[in-house]
Amino acid sequence: MSASIEIFAEDWMITAGMIGLTRLFDRTDISMTPLEEDVPNIMTSYSIHLTEKHIELFSARYIEWWIKESSVVRRDVGRMEWSKKKANGAYNKIITSQASDPNQLIDAQLLKDQNKVIKECAKAIRKIMNDQYKKVEKYFPNTDECNQLAQVIEQLNQVEDYQDAEQIEVSVLEYERIMATTFIEEKLTLNYVKAVILGIFFGQASILQPSFNAKSKEEHIQQLNKDFADPALRDLQLYERLHQEQEDGSTVESTIPALLQKYSDTHKPYKDWLRAVKKLNSRQDILQYFDQHISKCSIIEGVPATQSYEELTFSPLALSKKKAVNFYWEFDKKNPIPISAIARLLLFCVPIGMVDYNRRLGNEHTEVNKRFFGIVMDNINFKGLVKLNNIYRLQRKRTNSWSESIIGLLGEMKHKAENIKSKNSYLFVEFHSEYQMKKTLLDYYHMPAYIATYLADSGYKLKDISDNRIRDLYLRKILQGHDPKRHIYELLRQMIRANFYEKELLSKSAHIAINARYHLSLAKKGELQLSVHDSQINEIYEEGVKLRRRFVFSRPFESNATNTEQSDYRASGRKKLEGIVYRLLNAVNAGDKQSFLDTTFRIYLSANTTGARRNANGTSSPPLGIPRIFVDIFQEEKLDFETIANTFIAALLGSEKRKIDKTKDTSEHMRDDELEQNFAHTEGEVEN
Structure with a gap:
């Protein structure tokens, strides 16, 4: 009789190893060699049942799994895809301009710019091919494949302009065919897996x-x-x-x-x-x-x-x-x-049972990408854990964003009729390790039931936060049980420095983040109706928008002392407003309610002057009243200070969506105050 042992899931490390073993012996994985009928199923509802037969097949299936999962050919072709699409886009621009009038010569500047793009794309693809060619030449120098690969690189080196653009597509296809040769793909994939993944877990063993x-x-x-x-x-x-x-x-x-x-x-x-x-x-x-x-x-x-x-x-x-x-x-x-x-x-199966991904560490000025490994834990049986982590792995493959994968995981579980509300909690574990430096960064993210319920029902809204880095940090802060207001503050600071078009995206992002923070604070207290005060938050936002329009319209652009020495510099309404917003942000960050209200009242006084109310057509707009909702800043019976203040600031820093006259210069280098001058008339119409 064959020896066997039953192993139960306990901590995350052992669970990851058990999940890895189930993936090695998964009969539904069509990419792997089919298992014989005499090989018993390894997974039970609460454990794995490891037998001699599984151990005898372990080594061959371990190597095969990594070759199928981390193919360098598939990885390289995927990396080339962006450059290939960019080159095709440049080629299409030239052809389209020529097709509009066959008798007219192609614009010289357009031709020069797009040919440069095509050449740079060919260079980027050639660099990827060259890196792999050196390895092929090292291990298989006298093979036909090595010579063919050298020829492909040489052909790609001859791409000079749009007439050679088709060679990029041909070269990528030929590269894929050559590198998919079994002995080349196996060698390079194994070396890649050992260096990038397994070495992190086991140093230089075996x-x-x-x-x-x-x-x-x-x-x-x-x-x-x-x-x-x-x-x-x-x-x-x-x-x-x-x-x-x-x-x-x-x-x-x-x-x-x-x-x-x-x-x-x-x-x-x-x-x-x-x-x-x-x-x-x-x-x-x-x-x-x-x-x-x-x-x-x-x-x-x-x-x-x-x-x-x-x-x-x-x-x-x-x-x-x-x-x-x-x-x-x-x-x-x-x-x-x-x-x-x-x-x-x-x-040794832990790397297979976890999900690997890149995570950005640092701030908006200095960032570095590190390879992390993650797993999801829950108080369900082992079979349910395997299913949960398979969904998590699939979500990670679909998106580069950690926050999107978490939200997608919970949404998928809800879609599959899993009763998330009955779950006690989720635990997300991730770590980064550097073997040579003897350094490991291990993070645990505990997700209570109220957060899981909220993200499953409304988490999709967080995907609209435009800054991926802040979105990930925002969710991590929530899962750590901390107030994410710091990252809302960072979004608002970004808005001040952003160009005209980015402000609208960031304003929407900040509005979403502020709403989510308030909803989670209610959910934590056991409230079921999370949207009970949404109308008031929207009211504050609309009041801020009205005030912003008044400022921008009253001072649509800058004026400088260029004509007479007596003229004074006059900042645009946008710049004046941004200067005031710095004071508001500092007051919110310090929790100084009195200073915030004092500055807000001064803004309203400035917006209600005769000059500020005058429209482009000579009429006057009615004065803006100070919203009564600001009284709640001291009482905090409904909305807390940060929610009111941050919503108001996000509205002040936003911008308007407008259809732009194509005859005017609206390039990314155009100054914000010039754009506001173009939109000044429509801003006045909106207010009236």
Whole structure:
């Protein structure tokens, strides 16, 4: 009878390894080699059922999964796609301009600019090809594929103008065909996976040694068998023997010494145990020896430990044996944290069970991309966890934004009729690790039921926050249980520096973020009607819009002292308003309600002067009244100070959507006050 063991999901690390094993033996994955009928299903509702058959197939399926999942050919062609589309766009612009009047020559400047774009796109694609060509030349220098790839790069080097644009498409297709050759794709993909993904988890253990970069797929499989599959198989058989002999209670001679003898020449722990077991007289003494004198695995219950949890086992969280002095189990320096070979095999599957993605760290001025790995946890059975993480993985593939993938995950669960409201919470775990620097950044994001419910019902609105970085930070702050007002403040600061067209997007983004913050504050208190005060928030926003229009229309553009020395500089209404908004933002940031109201009243006084009320057609607009809602700033019975103030500021900094006269210069280099001058008349019409 085949040996087997049942492993239950516990912490995120073990759960990720178990999910990884289920993906290796997923019968529905058509990209993998089909499993034979005699291979049992590995997943149950609450655990995985690991058998000898699974371990025997482990190494081959592990290598195959990574080759299919992380193909460098698919990755490179995807990277080339943007440049290819850009070159096609440039080509179409030239052809379209020529098609409008075949007898007319193509505009010289247009031709020059678009030819430059096409040439730069060809250069970008050629660089990607060159990087891979160097590797092909290193490992397969005398092959036909290497020579063909060199020819493709040379043909791409000859692209000079739009007449050669079709060569870009041809070269990419030819590159894809050549690089898809089995021995090339396998070699480069394995080296990429080891360097970019597996090295983060396991340093330079086993196949991750630099010397393995030149070895074949079969040699990688053999090494995995030696380092992972064979030791796990030994430990599984020993566990099965111990379990059976403890269960049957027979006095028949134990079969454990024979098993230890079988593996004693190749496995030192078994040799040490065999020496001790030979001195024992009965089957019961042997079982008692393993129960009382042999350390058990710290990860999988009941399995004798044969090695230690250290850096080569799981680099992000483990310590070397020398530095694990505070973890010595029974003062054993050789195995400070005892684990079994089965546990090590499980940990080796953690990268497969997690989702990898790039995350931007830093601020708007200095940012760096880091590779993170994530997993979602929930208080449901293991089968449900696998399903949940498969959806999360799919969402991550669809979008580069972490926040969008989280919102998409919850929306998908709701779409599949999962009762999110009955769930206690979600836990999102993500980490970044740098093996060489011995550094790991680990983040836990706890999602209470009220946040899960809100994001499932209304989270799609957050996707309209235009700044991806702020949107991600905003959601992370919510999941950490903190007030996201800091990121609303950052959005409002961006609006001051933004150009005319960006202001409208950022104004909408800030309005969405402010509403979401207020709704979540109500949900946290147990309120069910989250939109009860939305009309008041919208009222504040509309009042701010009216005030902005009055300012912009009264001073549509700047004037300078260019005609006479007596003339004074006169700022546009937009610039004057932005200067005042800085004071409002500082008051909100400091929580100074009195200063905010004082500045707001002064704005209204300025907007109600005779000059400010005069329209372009000579008529006067009615005075603007100060909204009564500002009284709530001190009472805070309905809306809190930050919600009122930030909504008002977002409206003051916004801009109007207008149809632009194509005869006028509305390029991105055009000054905001010039655009406002163009729109001044329509602004006056809107107010009237």
